[in-house]
Amino acid sequence: xxxxxxxxxxxxxxxxxxxxxxxxxxxxxxxxxxxxxxxxxxxxxxxxxxxxxxxxxxxxxxxxxxxxxxxxxxxxxxxxxxxxxxxxxxxxxxxxxxxxxxxxxxxxxxxxxxxxxxxxxxxxxxxxxxxxxxxxxxxxxxxxxxxxxxxxxxxxxxxxxxxxxxxxxxxxxxxxxxxxxxxxxxxxxxxxxxxxxxxxxxxxxxxxxxxxxxxxxxxxxxxxxxxxxxxxxxxxxxxxxxxxxxxxxxxxxxxxxxxxxxxxxxxxxxxxxxxxxxxxxxxxxxxxxxxxxxxxxxxxxxxxxxxxxxxxxxxxxxxxxxxxxxxxxxxxxxxxxxxxxxxxxxxxxxxxxxxxxxxxxxxxxxxxxxxxxxxxxxxxxxxxxxxxxxxxxxxxxxxxxxxxxxxxxxxxxxxx
Amino acid sequence: xxxxxxxxxxxxxxxxxxxxxxxxxxxxxxxxxxxxxxxxxxxxxxxxxxxxxxxxxxxxxxxxxxxxxxxxxxxxxxxxxxxxxxxxxxxxxxxxxxxxxxxxxxxxxxxxxxxxxxxxxxxxxxxxxxxxxxxxxxxxxxxxxxxxxxxxxxxxxxxxxxxxxxxxxxxxxxxxxxxxxxxxxxxxxxxxxxxxxxxxxxxxxxxxxxxxxxxxxxxxxxxxxxxxxxxxxxxxxxxxxxxxxxxxxxxxxxxxxxxxxxxxxxxxxxxxxxxxxxxxxxxxxxxxxxxxxxxxxxxxxxxxxxxxxxxxxxxxxxxxxxxxxxxxxxxxxxxxxxxxxxxxxxxxxxxxxxxxxxxxxxxxxxxxxxxxxxxxxxxxxxxxxxxxxxxxxxxxxxxxxxxxxxxxxxxxxxxx
Numbered sequence: 001x002x003x004x005x006x007x008x009x010x011x012x013x014x015x016x017x018x019x020x021x022x023x024x025x026x027x028x029x030x031x032x033x034x035x036x037x038x039x040x041x042x043x044x045x046x047x048x049x050x051x052x053x054x055x056x057x058x059x060x061x062x063x064x065x066x067x068x069x070x071x072x073x074x075x076x077x078x079x080x081x082x083x084x085x086x087x088x089x090x091x092x093x094x095x096x097x098x099x100x101x102x103x104x105x106x107x108x109x110x111x112x113x114x115x116x117x118x119x120x121x122x123x124x125x126x127x128x129x130x131x132x133x134x135x136x137x138x139x140x141x142x143x144x145x146x147x148x149x150x151x152x153x154x155x156x157x158x159x160x161x162x163x164x165x166x167x168x169x170x171x172x173x174x175x176x177x178x179x180x181x182x183x184x185x186x187x188x189x190x191x192x193x194x195x196x197x198x199x200x201x202x203x204x205x206x207x208x209x210x211x212x213x214x215x216x217x218x219x220x221x222x223x224x225x226x227x228x229x230x231x232x233x234x235x236x237x238x239x240x241x242x243x244x245x246x247x248x249x250x251x252x253x254x255x256x257x258x259x260x261x262x263x264x265x266x267x268x269x270x271x272x273x274x275x276x277x278x279x280x281x282x283x284x285x286x287x288x289x290x291x292x293x294x295x296x297x298x299x300x301x302x303x304x305x306x307x308x309x310x311x312x313x314x315x316x317x318x319x320x321x322x323x324x325x326x327x328x329x330x331x332x333x334x335x336x337x338x339x340x341x342x343x344x345x346x347x348x349x350x351x352x353x354x355x356x357x358x359x360x361x362x363x364x365x366x367x368x369x370x371x372x373x374x375x376x377x378x379x380x381x382x383x384x385x386x387x388x389x390x391x392x393x394x395x396x397x398x399x400x401x402x403x404x405x406x407x408x409x410x411x412x413x414x415x416x
Numbered sequence: 417x418x419x420x421x422x423x424x425x426x427x428x429x430x431x432x433x434x435x436x437x438x439x440x441x442x443x444x445x446x447x448x449x450x451x452x453x454x455x456x457x458x459x460x461x462x463x464x465x466x467x468x469x470x471x472x473x474x475x476x477x478x479x480x481x482x483x484x485x486x487x488x489x490x491x492x493x494x495x496x497x498x499x500x501x502x503x504x505x506x507x508x509x510x511x512x513x514x515x516x517x518x519x520x521x522x523x524x525x526x527x528x529x530x531x532x533x534x535x536x537x538x539x540x541x542x543x544x545x546x547x548x549x550x551x552x553x554x555x556x557x558x559x560x561x562x563x564x565x566x567x568x569x570x571x572x573x574x575x576x577x578x579x580x581x582x583x584x585x586x587x588x589x590x591x592x593x594x595x596x597x598x599x600x601x602x603x604x605x606x607x608x609x610x611x612x613x614x615x616x617x618x619x620x621x622x623x624x625x626x627x628x629x630x631x632x633x634x635x636x637x638x639x640x641x642x643x644x645x646x647x648x649x650x651x652x653x654x655x656x657x658x659x660x661x662x663x664x665x666x667x668x669x670x671x672x673x674x675x676x677x678x679x680x681x682x683x684x685x686x687x688x689x690x691x692x693x694x695x696x697x698x699x700x701x702x703x704x705x706x707x708x709x710x711x712x713x714x715x716x717x718x719x720x721x722x723x724x725x726x727x728x729x730x731x732x733x734x735x736x737x738x739x740x741x742x743x744x745x746x747x748x749x750x751x752x753x754x755x756x757x758x759x760x761x762x763x764x765x766x767x768x769x770x771x772x773x774x775x776x777x778x779x780x781x782x783x784x785x786x787x788x789x790x791x792x793x794x795x796x797x798x799x800x801x802x803x804x805x806x807x808x809x810x811x812x813x814x815x816x817x818x819x820x821x822x823x824x825x826x827x828x829x830x831x832x
Contacts, residue, residue: 015589015590042596046596072589075593078596166820167719169821170490170725171719173823174489174490174718178495207817209825210825278697281694299715303583303714306586306587312819392820400811402623403620403810404581404582404585404621408625409625409626
């Protein structure tokens with residue numbers, strides 16, 4: 001009997017609005033290319049180590065299910081934040097993973113995630129080559145933060161940027177409607193620890209009928225409280241209503257996060273990332289005290305990464321494309337690679353899937369280039385906008401059932 | 417020469433996603449009923465006192481503009497939080513208003529707002545009758561909080577409830593995708609100082625593929641920190657992932673707001689309303705400390721009242737209907753009245769516009785009845801859901817331009 005050609009796919013790291021579109025792309029392409037079974041790891045490699053997986057044919061029954069999956073936020077299979085040890089630190093763990101893959105007759109292993117997930121692909125691909133295992137390991141990029149190197153942008157960024165820009169427009173309308181002959185300051189807080197791509201996306205709210213935010217502060221630029229205060233004071237005098245967008249990760253010259261000034265931010269996650277909170281509310285309080293007017297902080301929070309109801313069609317389609325491209329690459333014999341998005345043109349916007357060696361990618365954070373921020377360090381340039389604008393184009397309306405977006409969720413009783 | 421039949425309309429109080437749909441209803445019906453000019457007060461009565469108004473025919477040029485207005489959040493004309501003094505306290509101010517109305521040959525005065533705005537209608541209508549002025553004064557209800565008496569519900573509530581329920585579904589997916597063999601608690605904070613209608617709307621997230629929040633705490637029910645902790649501890653043991661929805665206005669038995677425990681909440685707005693903040697982040701910190709697991713607070717904040725992109729079609733249509741009904745009532749000679757929504761049936765949902773004496777309405781806050789909350793005081797009942805569900809039905813997609821919802825905004829150079 002010929003060996004079965006099975007494939008397994010997992011999702012890892014912080015969810016996005018389109019991570020399931022990549023899963024849908026993997027599933028559909030695997031089916032089209034004649035893979036026998038498509039398994040899904042439940043909660044990524046961490047779940048796989050506990051032999052938690054699912055045969056996806058028990059979950060996805062139709063093209064409509066695939067469409068519904070594309071409209072479902074967060075990780076359908078469950079995610080994890082689990083970093084593989086170095087091979088020499090724990091070879092038994094690697095052996096265990098490969099025993100499970102062999103048992104399931106896996107030929108290709110696809111992992112959808114960010115920097116830490118690409119590190120997983122690199123280690124597993126290296127281990128396979130060292131030990132003579134034949135499985136192929138492919139990474140599919142995903143992160144709202146857009147901080148992966150070598151790919152023009154990451155799936156998930158466009159939809160988060162669209163949600164942020166649309167919400168910024170709505171909040172600016174709200175602020176303008178309220179302020180009459182009175183100073184009014186709104187501080188928006190956007191996700192992005194070290195990379196300001198999402199904070200910069202608030203500039204997309206600048207359209208023919210909306211001025212957009214007045215000031216934008218990215219984590220790439222050292223934040224100066226005095227200059228900030230001076231700038232806001234000038235604007236408030238001139239126009240009364242001021243809207244400022246700040247990254248959660250803005251830092252002072254001495255290296256402290258601004259939110260640390262409020263006393264917050266003193267615990268750390270499994271990857272050693274500092275947990276941040278409260279930058280907007282801290283700055284709103286600070287401005288209120290100094291300027292003596294009404295201020296408010298608005299934290300966009302979790303909705304930035306799970307608002308499928310405002311997904312970008314461009315983003316959904318690209319997420320689907322890179323999922324499929326990973327399967328194709330694995331099927332053609334590639335391993336230790338990540339699929340990337342190559343931009344061919346801004347206008348008309350054209351992108352294609354490419355592929356790069358994952359050793360060149362993992363653990364390099366891509367930040368906003370200095371030249372895409374203005375000299376004063378308080379707004380993004382037209383180059384930034386030309387880059388980001390194509391990525392928020394097009395809608396992908398939810399399937400509405402009883403007035404609410406419907407999602408595809410895991411049927412647990414048919415797990416194995 | 418016959419006297420011109422002009423009409424003036426204003427918007428007041430906190431904006432909603434559909435307050436402009438009511439404005440659209442006023443404008444369209446005024447045109448259809450042969451009013452000559454339709455003026456808009458800029459920033460309500462406060463702007464009117466400064467003779468700030470606009471001829472709406474300089475702003476709205478087509479049926480498409482009317483449709484765009486219905487899709488524009490916040491107060492198109494600008495809002496205010498301005499409470500008229502009692503008549504005997506400042507008769508000169510009333511004289512001033514009527515001089516302006518006479519100058520503009522106003523026959524009907526329509527005010528779109530909440531409790532405080534209905535108080536304005538009452539006072540102006542009383543003053544007109546006392547002094548023999550012939551203008552008619554009509555109120556159009558508006559508030560996301562749904563706390564106006566006598567109307568089945570208020571325009572604005574349905575869209576806010578829809579946004580909240582949809583976002584709750586998305587955040588629950590996000591939470592489930594992340595938690596694997598680990599406790600994870602999410603606390604959602606919803607607007608509603610004294611009335612829990614919006615917080616209760618999180619229960620609408622309970623659908624065939626989503627369990628909805630686990631616990632819901634309304635401001636109508638005294639909040640007990642110990643009972644709350646016990647309940648969450650039990651749930652976390654059982655199911656690991658717990659989502660709790662709380663109103664910003666939950667209070668302890670001693671009358672303190674929960675958010676006051678965090679040191680916040682010590683200033684008061686022009687109407688004497690306490691400004692609240694930080695309930696979710698306070699409770700998330702509290703649970704994290706007591707239970708020792710990962711917790712997060714998510715404040716839905718301003719987006720609840722301005723997310724037109726998730727507006728309910730039912731709500732938009734009713735908001736438009738009550739705006740038109742106010743014009744019709746004024747045209748037929750009514751004054752000192754507020755248009756209300758009368759529900760004729762839950763399923764199929766049928767509602768019509770009614771009208772009530774504004775003296776019976778103003779300044780009575782309608783709260784969630786005790787029997788629509790369960791005995792334990794930590795969830796709403798099926799009666800609540802049957803009441804709220806019809807109000808979130810149907811979508812009203814934004815007009816998307818360059819990937820973002822387009823809005824109609826005031827053209828300032830043609831103000832007069």
